[in-house]
Amino acid sequence: PLSFDFDNSSRDSPTFKLNPFSWTKVANIIFVDSPVGTGFSYARSWEGYSITDTISAAQTYSFLRKWLLAHPAFHKNQLYVAGDSYSGILVPIIVQKISDGNEAGVKPAMNLQGYVLGNPTTTPHDDYNYRIPFAYMKALISQKQYESIKTNCKGEYINVDPNNTPCVNDLHTVTDCTQKIYTGQILEPTCSFTSPKPVGSKLDASLLGEDAIDLLSLTQVPELWCRSYNYIFSYIWANNETVQRALHIREGTIREWVRCNASLSYTDDVFSTLDGDHDMVIPHISTYAWIESLNLTIATDWGPWFVDGQIAGYTMESYYKKSRLTYATGAGHTAPEYKPKECFAMVNRWFAYYPL
Numbered sequence: 001p002l003s004f005d006f007d008n009s010s011r012d013s014p015t016f017k018l019n020p021f022s023w024t025k026v027a028n029i030i031f032v033d034s035p036v037g038t039g040f041s042y043a044r045s046w047e048g049y050s051i052t053d054t055i056s057a058a059q060t061y062s063f064l065r066k067w068l069l070a071h072p073a074f075h076k077n078q079l080y081v082a083g084d085s086y087s088g089i090l091v092p093i094i095v096q097k098i099s100d101g102n103e104a105g106v107k108p109a110m111n112l113q114g115y116v117l118g119n120p121t122t123t124p125h126d127d128y129n130y131r132i133p134f135a136y137m138k139a140l141i142s143q144k145q146y147e148s149i150k151t152n153c154k155g156e157y158i159n160v161d162p163n164n165t166p167c168v169n170d171l172h173t174v175t176d177c178t179q180k181i182y183t184g185q186i187l188e189p190t191c192s193f194t195s196p197k198p199v200g201s202k203l204d205a206s207l208l209g210e211d212a213i214d215l216l217s218l219t220q221v222p223e224l225w226c227r228s229y230n231y232i233f234s235y236i237w238a239n240n241e242t243v244q245r246a247l248h249i250r251e252g253t254i255r256e257w258v259r260c261n262a263s264l265s266y267t268d269d270v271f272s273t274l275d276g277d278h279d280m281v282i283p284h285i286s287t288y289a290w291i292e293s294l295n296l297t298i299a300t301d302w303g304p305w306f307v308d309g310q311i312a313g314y315t316m317e318s319y320y321k322k323s324r325l326t327y328a329t330g331a332g333h334t335a336p337e338y339k340p341k342e343c344f345a346m347v348n349r350w351f352a353y354y355p356l
Helices: 053-070 087-103 124-129 131-137 143-153 165-178 232-238 241-246 284-292 340-351
Strands: 002-004 016-018 050-052 079-084 112-118 265-267 274-276 298-307 310-318 324-328
Touching: 002 232, 050 053, 053 087, 079 087, 087 112, 124 131, 124 284, 131 143, 131 165, 131 284, 143 165, 232 241, 284 324, 298 340, 310 340
Parallel strands: 050 265, 079 112, 274 324
Antiparallel strands: 002 016, 298 310, 310 324
16 A cells, blocks of 8 residues: 655655555455565575475465465455466466365365556467567567568577577677666666666567676666666665564564565476566567457457546457456556556456456
């Protein structure tokens, strides 16, 4: 229900304001620090930090069952599992475990209704590979450059043969055109203190690259606004001893709270929705291709949806349990962060079974 009041906060003293578009207005939300080692979560042994996709999903499922046993008043509540970005891998596994448990008669049964994915990782190779056609669609590279790289690389921009010199050269050209772009939202400024991506023989497959940014080293926020500057307040607030006591964080369990823990020993072992259409981290065209691969029958074809009489984005709906793909126009990688009003309207209508 709260968000940082960026305009009235100082670097050392973050303040809050009520968030008029908080999803907690329409749902009870449990935020889970997962996998172990993220946020305030911790393990009692070093081995406990060695996590895979399937282990992480199993731990989240176990947590949900334990939480419901401890809070029986919520047994009958409708349950939706939600996540964005890499959660596109984990959420479907968690949902499958819930469904399997219900069918096996495990108690308490969970009133599973569906899941929500925002700009999700689905098939990592394809997600990254689609960055090239996305760059062309958004005029970040020219038609000539796109046709050249498509021909020379034969549509493969990740696992590139280093001996394919024309393809490697084309990838260098794309890197030159895009390395200074903030991939989370291509229309926003990038941080001037972020190191440029190194030029390599394949398209950079990292996500937001925040490990290259030492936010707390800034003595003051530069005049040119960058979204990452807003995250400074989360570090200061979450590492405050008074805040941690109020949140009942066990003393000594974590050294420092960070937004992205790059030191985790994590193994991807699963290979195989709401989307912002200006996100180059997980391009919306990759999500669309993934949904098309499910071969669902279209119930309502592509069309706009509105908030306050203005186009908020576009949506399409399939027959299978009213599954829906929704785009938030102009949104970045985590759509509710970039378009909070529009995404709140979307989820409010969705939970109420009201058409977008």
